[in-house]
Amino acid sequence: MPYALKIALRYLTASKAQTGLLIAGVAVGVFVFIFMSALIGGLGVFLVQRTVGDISHVTVEAPGREAVSLLSDNPDILVVQQRGATQREQLRTADAFLPMIAAIPGIAATSQQIVGNGFLVRGQATAPVSVTGIEDNKVSAIADIEGNLVDGSTALTNSTVLIGSALAEDLGVSVGQVVRVQSDREAERTLVVGGIFELGVDALDARSAFVSLATARTLFELPQGISRIEIKLSDLNQADAVAARIASETGLKATPWTEGNASLLYGLSAQRNSGDLIKAFALITIIIGVASALLLSTYRRRSEIGIMRAMGASRGFIIFVFVTQGTLIGLIGGLVGAGLGYLSLSPFPVPELAPPGGLPVDVRQGSYGLAIALTTIGAILASILPARSAARVDPVTVIGQ
Amino acid sequence: MSALLEIRDLVKTYGEGEAETRVLRGLNLTLEEGELAALLGPSGSGKSTLLTILGTLMKPTSGTYMMLGEELTKASDRELTEFRNRHLGFVFQFHHLLPDFTALENVIFPTAVQQGRETAAARDRGRELLERVGLGHRIDYLSTSLSGGQKQRVAIARALMNRPELVLADEPTGNLDRESAEQVMDLIKEINENEKTTFLISTHDDKIADACKRQIRVKDGLAE
Numbered sequence: 001m002p003y004a005l006k007i008a009l010r011y012l013t014a015s016k017a018q019t020g021l022l023i024a025g026v027a028v029g030v031f032v033f034i035f036m037s038a039l040i041g042g043l044g045v046f047l048v049q050r051t052v053g054d055i056s057h058v059t060v061e062a063p064g065r066e067a068v069s070l071l072s073d074n075p076d077i078l079v080v081q082q083r084g085a086t087q088r089e090q091l092r093t094a095d096a097f098l099p100m101i102a103a104i105p106g107i108a109a110t111s112q113q114i115v116g117n118g119f120l121v122r123g124q125a126t127a128p129v130s131v132t133g134i135e136d137n138k139v140s141a142i143a144d145i146e147g148n149l150v151d152g153s154t155a156l157t158n159s160t161v162l163i164g165s166a167l168a169e170d171l172g173v174s175v176g177q178v179v180r181v182q183s184d185r186e187a188e189r190t191l192v193v194g195g196i197f198e199l200g201v202d203a204l205d206a207r208s209a210f211v212s213l214a215t216a217r218t219l220f221e222l223p224q225g226i227s228r229i230e231i232k233l234s235d236l237n238q239a240d241a242v243a244a245r246i247a248s249e250t251g252l253k254a255t256p257w258t259e260g261n262a263s264l265l266y267g268l269s270a271q272r273n274s275g276d277l278i279k280a281f282a283l284i285t286i287i288i289g290v291a292s293a294l295l296l297s298t299y300r301r302r303s304e305i306g307i308m309r310a311m312g313a314s315r316g317f318i319i320f321v322f323v324t325q326g327t328l329i330g331l332i333g334g335l336v337g338a339g340l341g342y343l344s345l346s347p348f349p350v351p352e353l354a355p356p357g358g359l360p361v362d363v364r365q366g367s368y369g370l371a372i373a374l375t376t377i378g379a380i381l382a383s384i385l386p387a388r389s390a391a392r393v394d395p396v397t398v399i400g401q
Numbered sequence: 402m403s404a405l406l407e408i409r410d411l412v413k414t415y416g417e418g419e420a421e422t423r424v425l426r427g428l429n430l431t432l433e434e435g436e437l438a439a440l441l442g443p444s445g446s447g448k449s450t451l452l453t454i455l456g457t458l459m460k461p462t463s464g465t466y467m468m469l470g471e472e473l474t475k476a477s478d479r480e481l482t483e484f485r486n487r488h489l490g491f492v493f494q495f496h497h498l499l500p501d502f503t504a505l506e507n508v509i510f511p512t513a514v515q516q517g518r519e520t521a522a523a524r525d526r527g528r529e530l531l532e533r534v535g536l537g538h539r540i541d542y543l544s545t546s547l548s549g550g551q552k553q554r555v556a557i558a559r560a561l562m563n564r565p566e567l568v569l570a571d572e573p574t575g576n577l578d579r580e581s582a583e584q585v586m587d588l589i590k591e592i593n594e595n596e597k598t599t600f601l602i603s604t605h606d607d608k609i610a611d612a613c614k615r616q617i618r619v620k621d622g623l624a625e
Binding site for chain 2: 001
């Protein structure tokens with residue numbers, strides 16, 4: 001064992017109570033760091049999951065027909081004819097793109113959809129709805145309708161419709177009852193309520209109805225093609241990259257979920273910054289604690305340091321002894337704090353499974369390695385000042401005392 | 402005998418301007434190998450300052466200090482630290498042992514710090530020295546659990562650990578009772594005779610001075 005390490009260990013074990021308290025202080029700081037990482041990370045997952053968990057992560061549509069200035073600056077153009085706007089935007093050749101899209105890494109599910117607006121009518125009660133035609137074997141591909149079904153089943157046929165719980169309540173219908181669906185193309189179908197779901201998102205539960213693709217074709221007079229492809233990703237943070245790739249490879253319009261949720265992203269960013277600030281304060285507290293304790297130790301051991309110097313210990317040796325103490329305190333405190341953090345966070349369910357009102361801490365996001373590394377580095381930095389102060393001790397002064 | 406160290410025109414002043422105090426005023430001194438010398442003089446005569454400079458813990462204001470062929474007044478801090486470790490031993494009035502270490506660990510400190518670790522050879526040498534100073538039965542005792550005389554004997558063993566050419570002792574018996582003081586002095590004489598280690602002992606005690614072969618008196622910053 002290197003001799004400086006032996007001296008450092010002896011100094012730490014010589015005052016067990018003081019060392020124990022110091023390590024406990026560091027461990028508490030690390031615990032705060034880890035708890036904040038898990039809480040902020042968990043809150044982020046929880047909010048994103050709740051907000052965008054049941055919506056498309058990337059939506060692929062036909063390119064838009066935004067109006068552009070056709071006249072530009074060309075003086076030779078005398079007449080401009082505006083393109084007809086009666087033709088609906090639709091993906092006519094979706095089948096050609098689907099294999100390529102499905103092959104992109106990270107894509108968990110795709111769903112071809114025909115969407116349109118209409119009304120759901122039950123007797124005298126009428127409610128505006130957004131009607132989505134989906135493949136009958138992919139009912140829960142995007143929104144987890146299966147998991148949030150409150151009545152009936154998700155089996156979708158050409159004569160059934162799945163509606164949200166708030167919508168069912170508004171119309172006073174239940175599973176097995178008949179409703180009329182009127183589309184904005186003035187087509188009408190009578191369908192049986194096959195299932196009622198409750199996703200927990202008002203916009204979906206009160207205003208959405210799911211029908212089969214064949215039913216949607218009839219309602220929206222779309223004999224071929226689809227309106228869009230919705231994509232679910234295994235990592236929704238990859239949405240921007242996946243959307244950009246699809247757009248560049250297909251020429252279609254690919255919109256990531258982040259585009260429509262800027263406020264959520266700002267909120268998450270602010271939350272993350274607040275968490276980082278608290279973590280920084282925890283680290284600063286650790287550094288100040290270690291530095292002050294080692295400075296005190298330096299002062300208390302001045303005469304011993306002087307003797308060591310007189311016996312031939314170099315300044316570098318003295319610095320090494322005190323920096324080693326700081327390193328050991330940081331490392332042990334970091335490991336203890338990380339261990340405690342992991343043990344205390346483990347009983348909490350992950351945010352994806354957290355019950356409403358529960359604490360959405362995410363044990364996977366404790367940043368344990370980072371906490372231990374930063375604490376050790378911080379403790380090393382904190383020990384440099386006391387170590388330098390120790391190395392400057394004048395043996396003549398302290399031996400004479 | 403040949404000269405172990407030679408000091409010429411050694412001057413040491415503290416402070417500047419009107420506050421300047423000249424403690425050593427051109428002191429000359431030669432110590433031969435194997436000498437057992439007492440350094441005598443009243444308080445404030447410059448004994449401690451001379452001992453500190455000889456121990457390379459302080460540099461003189463001017464003058465030369467040659468030991469073992471090296472001009473030490475021009476050496477760097479790093480070189481002086483290494484020189485001190487290899488060629489000098491110290492015995493202080495208040496023993497100054499490391500309190501959290503055993504007797505053996507205190508004795509082998511100079512070797513361990515030089516080699517960067519505690520070797521078996523160093524431990525053997527440390528045990529041998531402790532046996533020699535009559536503390537073979539206290540090897541693994543913490544230094545804080547030893548009596549004053551025992552602590553001073555551990556300090557002597559530590560001073561001899563690296564087989565130094567010169568041991569500087571500052572009032573080594575000043576804090577001991579008469580019996581312990583005589584034991585310590587007998588030990589120093591025995592080591593001096595058997596190993597030819599040079600000792601320079603600063604003391605106010607005439608009995609200690611008489612036990613030394615040479616008496617050097619320092620008065621008003623000069624050696625007589």
